[in-house]
Amino acid sequence: MSTGPVHGTWEPRPAARWEDAFLSGNGRHGVLVFGDPNDDRTIVTHHTLVRPGEGDDGGRRPPLLADQLPGLQDRLLSGDLTAAEDFTDGRPLQWVRPFHPAFQLRVRRPDGGDRAPGGYRRTLDFATGVAEAAHGRWTSRVFVSRADDVIVQHLTGPGLTLDISLDHRLPNAPTGLSVGHGAVLTPEGALLSLRARYPGSDLAVTGVTLVAVGGGRTALAPPGARIEGARSVLLLTRVRRHTGEADVVAESRALRDLLDETTGTSYDDLLARHAAAHRTAYERVTLDLAADPDERALPGSELLTRPRSAALLERLFAAGRYHLLSSSGLFPPRLTGLWTGDWDTAWSGAFTHDANLNLQTASAAAAALPEVTEALAALVRSQLPDWRDNARAVFGTRGAVAPAHSDGESGHSYHFSREYPLHLWTAGADWLLKPLVDHDETRGGRDPDTAAALAEVALFYEDFLTRTDSGGQLAVVPSYSPENRPANASWGAVNAAMDLSAARHALRTAAAYHPEHAERRRALADRLPPHRINADGALAEWAWPGLDDSYDHRHLSHLYGVWPLDEINPYDTPELAAAAHRALELRGAENDSAHGHLHHALIAARLRDGERVAHALGRVLDGDFFHASLMSAHYPHRHVYNADAAHTLPAVLIEALVQSTPGRLVLLPAPLAEYPSGGLRGIRTRFGASLDLTWTPDGATAVLRPTRTHRIDLWTSAGAEPLDLVAGEDRVLTVKTR
CATH class of the missing domain: 2.70.98.50 (putative glycoside hydrolase family protein from bacillus halodurans)
Known part of the structure; x- marks a missing residue:
């Protein structure tokens, strides 16, 4: 037993x-x-x-469009809602090598x-x-x-x-x-x-x-x-x-x-x-949901027929960490992790940077898997020269711009079409570097390679952010919100919420890593416009006036400021957090992809909505997304082998139970009512402490083992209080929930 x-x-x-x-x-x-x-x-x-393919002799280079950029910017700023549709070099859509x-x-x-x-x-x-x-x-x-x-x-x-x-x-x-x-x-x-x-x-x-x-x-x-x-x-x-x-x-x-x-x-x-x-x-990290011992003994295929079983969630958490670790080394996980049995791999089995890879690696810092972070850092290091080419060729700038897709050999941006103008997307580098920054915060040091990459991204924004709106605020133009479009415009637009959040975060983070340039970069970040709240009371996907939201979409790019960033949260920006929550309520699931549901759950956890986390997680557990291998699929009924759900699920459970920033600890922000008792052990926090958490229907106990001496804010359902931590001295915290 x-x-x-x-x-x-x-x-x-x-x-x-x-x-x-x-x-x-x-x-x-x-x-x-x-x-x-x-x-x-x-x-x-x-x-x-x-697999090599056509165009390997030079056709997989970024398009040379920098000379056309000022004209495109003029047209978009003057109200031409389809101007970006001809901002290409005319080549057909080309996927990365499969x-x-x-x-x-x-x-x-x-x-x-x-x-x-x-x-x-x-x-x-x-x-x-x-x-x-x-x-x-x-x-x-x-x-x-x-x-x-x-x-x-x-x-x-x-x-x-x-x-x-x-x-x-x-x-x-x-x-x-x-x-x-x-x-x-x-x-x-x-x-x-x-x-x-x-x-x-x-x-x-x-x-x-x-x-x-x-x-x-x-x-x-x-x-x-x-x-x-x-x-x-x-x-x-x-x-x-x-x-x-x-x-x-x-x-x-x-x-x-x-x-x-x-x-x-x-x-x-x-x-x-x-x-x-x-x-x-x-x-290093384990999850115990006090599951039925008889259910724990079941084979995986039978356990999957009991989608609300605590034993299933325990096993999927463990399997997710196992598969994430096993697929990370030379590179981080692909869309299929490290595995495929078919030469015709969906979406080329690429590293997809506009949601999938980022979701899969979401637990790396908190779940104590530096091996995953190091694999992601290796991918960034190897491709940074190609990111520089993207910045020069498409935008005519210094610095670096990450592509939306990569095959591991090339970091060039060449995957684009009218409906997927991915060469317009400028937020990718910030999203890919965010886990590396989280890792630095967790360990209390700054990696020189991460610092160098952040400096490159900041250089791009210094050169790119030169156009302004009628009020003198900077405009991100062109701007793209993966993989959505305004209801009344084409895909390439102005001031996508994700681009605004990424630019602010990249500039401010680079300023923290490079104090000698801090004043200039913070001043540039401060000139970016605020987020817009639309007529529905929701945080708008495009801050540019006149661009209407398209709610039924699998991506939640506009809520990037909530997760993975800390820009919008219930503690410091409650009005924006309420608008972000309204945007989450209005968001549809579109094609029912696993990454859409779990992305929704991660954002809901940051907004302290446990019911919405449970609902989104339930869509995956009830949807027959997992094979007997406990690797997952992209769509319900095990359609299209894909690692998104398998690798992201641990991050969702951790975020529902524990969240941290360098100055804040949140305990049980979005607890799942179906699992009233349990234990989560070995979590790493971004303020330099490991954490063991146990909880029951009556309350929770957390044991903190800090490696740094400083003060943080402790947030629970009862509110906030300061907490002084001393390196090497364990702290036991007790939280009452009744």
Whole structure:
């Protein structure tokens, strides 16, 4: 009987669909594990695997539009509501390079194995990242090592007879893919390789698997190897994308060296090295909702049929942190995290910066996952030169402008059309840098790379914010509110609320990081116009007079000042907070996307509306958004594999229970009535303290462990009071709710 939250999940049958395969990853390599004892498939992915395409020889550059910008600004400011529709260089819409899987590692039992229906179980341990399948005395364990950057699969059983191969045949693989296989015997057993060259390109993907056999005999069985009578088989796999010929010999030598470095049982040694890093990160934060122990013991697929179960929410919280950690390393998570089983990945499996990536990484600072923040910072660092190109080409300025989409290779802004003029959007860099600023506040230091990026964004605004309205206030022109349009105008407009909030925040934050420029940048921020409240009493999506709101939309870009920023809140700006709340009430769900619902929930939590948080969360829990893998979909009924819901859900629960700024702590701002008791442990605050929270229907207790000495404001349902914190001295806070 379970006595606490379950830090894993299980199923009583193999995965029939790749969407239901259990996931493991180290932020570089990823795997989707089916767990079939007679035809075991493990799909291999890697963050760098994006398919080249037309336009790679220069067509993926930002459009050279800076010379046309003054004319566009004149037309928009004079009232031409469609002026931005021809602000392009005429090229057709072009998506970023699509993310794709590498191949599947197949392990077949030619004798059919044990086909008895009973006794099968596959499990995923969140604390170790091990996906295990067991049937009788046969077991297969798979994980992706954070320590050694290798995919490890260990098969055991009496007298194992197995056919092992690397198979490129996955859904929608291009017909022109040029594939070559290699298989040689080695002292350990065998070395298998697969090289797939993209159609019309000299780029290729090469995978190498070292097969180490314990007992038995190994023979070549092209394109793979056959193992007979073994007691164990250890498979070590790596994949990489490259030009020219891959050095398979060098890669195999590296895998052999890795094997030689292990002591005792190689699998156990490899797992111990990996788990030391992975377990430490995963176990930093836990959520306990006092769930029914019998429900905690259920397989994930059955638990998903009980959408209001506390055990389900506990497991989804744990799975969300696990998947977020596992997909973050070289890069942060893509739209599909680190995983896909299909070459035709929706929306190219991109890093989408106008909501999706930002939502997925929302919990990184509070949920104690600096690994996620570091992965996001790595993406920013690698692409900052391209962001400079965007600023120069489109706007004729210094500084940096982030694109709305990226494939991980390019940070250039070239994805635009009449309905999606994403090259007009200037707020992206501020949103991408916000988690890095939060991380700095949490740890009490300023990262020099974050400081440098903020300075670049401030330079852009210094050059770009030169036009004014009739009253002398600055105007953001052109301006775009992803991915919406005014009801009475085209998509490109003036003074989108998000752009105003982002410009103010970027300039003021850069001023804090760079005091030598603080006065000039704060003065520029102060010249931006305030937000507008429309005739419905709602915060308007465009502050420019005469632009009418379009309420039924999945994005909530105009409420960027509420979340993730702290610009609009019930404590300092109650009138604007009330207008933002009215805007939230009027917002429709449009196409019922998961990211829209959870974005709504995050904003509602900041506005202390627990009922609205619960309703938005319920739309996702009731909507059949989660696969048996506990990875999510973009739309209800598990339509379109997508990580938004899986990775964002932990942030929603944390924000409902605890919120912090450098000077404020809010306890139980938006509690969920359906879960009256529980505990949230290990949370990091932006004022430099860890926090453990427990609550019951009568009240709550919080234990703060500060690392800095200063005064903050403590907010509860009873109001505010000052709280003095001393570094190294724990504080116990008691809150009565009755």
